[in-house]
Amino acid sequence: MIREEANKNAILNSVQEGVWAVDRDMRFIFFNDVIKWDMEVDFGQKIAIGDSLLDALPEKDRAYYRIAYDHVFETGKPFYTEEKIQTNKRVRYLELNFYPIVQDDVVEGIAVFSKDVSDRRAIDAALAEKETRLAQVFNKAGLPMLLVALENGRIVEINEKAKELYGPQTSAIQNLTYAELTGDKKASLEEMKADIGRETAKTWFSQHKNAAKEPIAVELSGSLIHVNGKEMLHLAIYDVTKEQQHLQTITAQNKLLKNITWSQSHLMRAPLTKILSLSQLIRQKDFSILTEEHALDKLTLASMELDQAIREITKKITISKSMLTPDTTKQPASETTHPPSDVTGIPKRATVKRYILIDDDNMMHLLHRQILKLVDPDATAIHTFLNPKEGLAYLRSERDNLQETLLFLDINMPEMSGWELLDACMLEDIQPRVIILSSSEDEEDVQKAFSYPAVIEYMTKPLSKEKLAHFLGKE
Numbered sequence: 001m002i003r004e005e006a007n008k009n010a011i012l013n014s015v016q017e018g019v020w021a022v023d024r025d026m027r028f029i030f031f032n033d034v035i036k037w038d039m040e041v042d043f044g045q046k047i048a049i050g051d052s053l054l055d056a057l058p059e060k061d062r063a064y065y066r067i068a069y070d071h072v073f074e075t076g077k078p079f080y081t082e083e084k085i086q087t088n089k090r091v092r093y094l095e096l097n098f099y100p101i102v103q104d105d106v107v108e109g110i111a112v113f114s115k116d117v118s119d120r121r122a123i124d125a126a127l128a129e130k131e132t133r134l135a136q137v138f139n140k141a142g143l144p145m146l147l148v149a150l151e152n153g154r155i156v157e158i159n160e161k162a163k164e165l166y167g168p169q170t171s172a173i174q175n176l177t178y179a180e181l182t183g184d185k186k187a188s189l190e191e192m193k194a195d196i197g198r199e200t201a202k203t204w205f206s207q208h209k210n211a212a213k214e215p216i217a218v219e220l221s222g223s224l225i226h227v228n229g230k231e232m233l234h235l236a237i238y239d240v241t242k243e244q245q246h247l248q249t250i251t252a253q254n255k256l257l258k259n260i261t262w263s264q265s266h267l268m269r270a271p272l273t274k275i276l277s278l279s280q281l282i283r284q285k286d287f288s289i290l291t292e293e294h295a296l297d298k299l300t301l302a303s304m305e306l307d308q309a310i311r312e313i314t315k316k317i318t319i320s321k322s323m324l325t326p327d328t329t330k331q332p333a334s335e336t337t338h339p340p341s342d343v344t345g346i347p348k349r350a351t352v353k354r355y356i357l358i359d360d361d362n363m364m365h366l367l368h369r370q371i372l373k374l375v376d377p378d379a380t381a382i383h384t385f386l387n388p389k390e391g392l393a394y395l396r397s398e399r400d401n402l403q404e405t406l407l408f409l410d411i412n413m414p415e416m417s418g419w420e421l422l423d424a425c426m427l428e429d430i431q432p433r434v435i436i437l438s439s440s441e442d443e444e445d446v447q448k449a450f451s452y453p454a455v456i457e458y459m460t461k462p463l464s465k466e467k468l469a470h471f472l473g474k475e
Contacts, residue, residue, distance in 0.1 A: 364410075
């Protein structure tokens with residue numbers, strides 16, 4: 001008998017759980033070493049067999065234990081609960097199991113098993129905190145995000161950025177099926193789950209509608225996560241509408257460049273070859289095949305063909321640019337209207353006695369100077385400037401004497417463009433009458449030129465005698 005009691009005590013003391021038993025008077029009839037140590041550490045009580053359990057407990061805990069014991073004594077059924085033990089030294093969570101000790105159908109006492117579940121509670125709290133942080137990160141993320149339930153493929157969570165993208169009324173996006181959401185009409189949820197399992201993450205491209213009901217292109221990146229013990233598909237959404245538009249633009253531009261390259265190699269090379277051949281013939285003064293006059297006529301004709309080819313290429317570029325970047329605020333090139341001269345406050349056909357040429361091409365100076373002398377032999381002065389900065393300095397010095405002056409201005413020049421010179425004139429209140437004389441036929445350049453009050457005409461190079469005479473009224 002003594003050996004059996006010793007064996008029982010040895011077994012109960014070897015377990016890590018606390019074990020004790022009390023009689024109907026709530027006095028200890030047994031406790032193992034775990035309970036003995038816990039009572040001393042937690043409550044500062046050294047207990048012995050026959051001591052009152054209630055006397056050993058803090059007063060605030062006595063009613064709780066009294067209720068638990070009374071329940072078992074009255075019902076004869078086990079009772080399970082968890083208790084938080086908080087003292088100055090430590091905080092513990094105990095899982096308590098109260099079992100009746102029955103003899104002859106009468107509950108004579110209660111055996112209690114207590115298990116320290118503090119670690120489990122800490123893990124549960126950490127998981128709960130992790131899920132709380134996950135929810136916070138999910139809702140405050142800078143990207144639109146969705147959570148999709150794998151059991152039915154329906155969206156169960158939408159973060160704030162997704163609400164901005166799709167609108168506060170999220171029913172439209174929430175009602176999408178997995179196939180509609182990802183654009184993957186064939187794959188099932190199980191196949192998707194298997195794919196993500198193999199790849200860690202998966203990417204889809206699909207078409208959705210934003211808050212304004214406009215179609216948008218989206219890239220979805222998905223991965224599997226666990227939320228509240230359930231497996232979910234986490235989707236990060238990237239609006240790639242602009243990227244796709246850029247890609248389409250680049251594709252169209254590549255097509256345009258191929259078209260231009262073909263035009264340059266076919267339409268431009270033919271007249272250019274003629275010009276080079278005729279130039280060589282004229283340089284060698286070999287007129288055995290053609291007379292000099294005939295050669296010059298053919299040279300002029302080839303030059304006109306080259307000019308026409310360049311115009312055709314420019315036209316293609318202008319049309320293609322308008323298709324790539326449509327601007328409804330602009331008028332079509334064929335319908336462009338230029339502001340009348342009286343709007344600018346500068347008379348278009350006022351008397352001209354002095355001409356200023358600002359162009360970085362000396363050949364243009366020689367040609368245009370000669371044409372000006374032919375058309376207007378009464379002109380008092382023709383000033384030419386290869387450097388636009390020097391031309392601007394001259395305009396500054398003559399700012400009060402520009403009433404009878406006409407300025408021919410090129411656009412594309414080193415050091416200072418024609419636009420920059422016009423900007424400087426506006427800033428300094430210098431008011432010349434300006435004719436833009438440029439090789440550019442770009443409609444954007446034409447529109448920009450007439451946005452300056454000083455510009456009264458836009459002409460393309462080379463300046464011809466007929467064109468200038470018509471403009472000056474000196475036919």
